[in-house]
Amino acid sequence: AQSVAQPEDQVNVAEGNPLTVKCTYSVSGNPYLFWYVQYPNRGLQFLLKYITGDNLVKGSYGFEAEFNKSQTSFHLKKPSALVSDSALYFCAVRYTDKLIFGTGTRLQVFP
Amino acid sequence: DARVTQTPRDKVTEMGQEVTMRCQPILGHNTVFWYRQTMMQGLELLAYFRNRAPLDDSGMPKDRFSAEMPDATLATLKIQPSEPRDSAVYFCASGLAEGPNTGELFFGEGSRLTVL
Numbered sequence A: 001a002q003s004v005a006q007p008e009d010q011v012n013v014a015e016g017n018p019l020t021v022k023c024t025y026s027v028s029g030n031p032y033l034f035w036y037v038q039y040p041n042r043g044l045q046f047l048l049k050y051i052t053g054d055n056l057v058k059g060s061y062g063f064e065a066e067f068n069k070s071q072t073s074f075h076l077k078k079p080s081a082l083v084s085d086s087a088l089y090f091c092a093v094r095y096t097d098k099l100i101f102g103t104g105t106r107l108q109v110f111p
Numbered sequence B: 001d002a003r004v005t006q007t008p009r010d011k012v013t014e015m016g017q018e019v020t021m022r023c024q025p026i027l028g029h030n031t032v033f034w035y036r037q038t039m040m041q042g043l044e045l046l047a048y049f050r051n052r053a054p055l056d057d058s059g060m061p062k063d064r065f066s067a068e069m070p071d072a073t074l075a076t077l078k079i080q081p082s083e084p085r086d087s088a089v090y091f092c093a094s095g096l097a098e099g100p101n102t103g104e105l106f107f108g109e110g111s112r113l114t115v116l
Helices: none
Strands: A003-006 A009-013 A019-021 A024-026 A035-040 A044-050 A057-058 A066-068 A073-078 A087-095 A098-101 A105-110 B006-007 B012-014 B019-024 B031-040 B042-050 B052-058 B067-069 B073-080 B088-095 B113-114
Touching: A003 A087, A003 A098, A009 A019, A019 A105, A035 A066, A044 A057, A044 A066, A057 A073, A073 A087, A073 B031, A098 B006, A098 B042, A105 B073, B006 B088, B012 B019, B019 B088, B019 B113, B031 B073, B042 B073, B052 B067
Parallel strands: A009 A105, B012 B113
Antiparallel strands: A003 A024, A019 A073, A035 A044, A035 A087, A057 A066, A066 A073, A087 A098, A087 A105, B006 B019, B019 B073, B031 B042, B031 B088, B042 B052, B067 B073, B088 B113
């Protein structure tokens, strides 16, 4: 079965420091991987995706993600965190038409 | 600015009552999804449609939940009768099944349901 795992419930980082939110995947075949962000009392918003090609994918708001096939990982990264990046982040894998989401990681960026 | 519209935003009801949530997907999108979000279970896929046809509703409790798309501009999720354990935020999302933007879902703001 296709699935993603987000091992950290929460990640804390100081503003200006780099951040990483981890995701590992388990899929059969080529993975289609996604990151979404959810701000309080809002729906999820698409950040970026990996379909094929370059292992480093760039997305919205300065975020990027690195696809690593040997480690079956798709970690979300940003070089310099902002307080406004504080939100809930979801990794997802596409299976047929469906997106299967991870459990989410709450990112807290402190001033 | 295209967006997915959900109504109601908030609903408080009593156990046993019927609840209907509505969703207007983005014009031109041919897939529509219903997700439920709770603290305990996270995001669960309840049902989805492609070109208005229901393709998978295995995530729904069949005895009380039903999902329909009477036309391309409206998707509904109905709970009858509602129970306290149905309390959650219900999200509708739409997207395209083909093309370079496949998998990029647009979510509505959600319907927060509280069943007393």
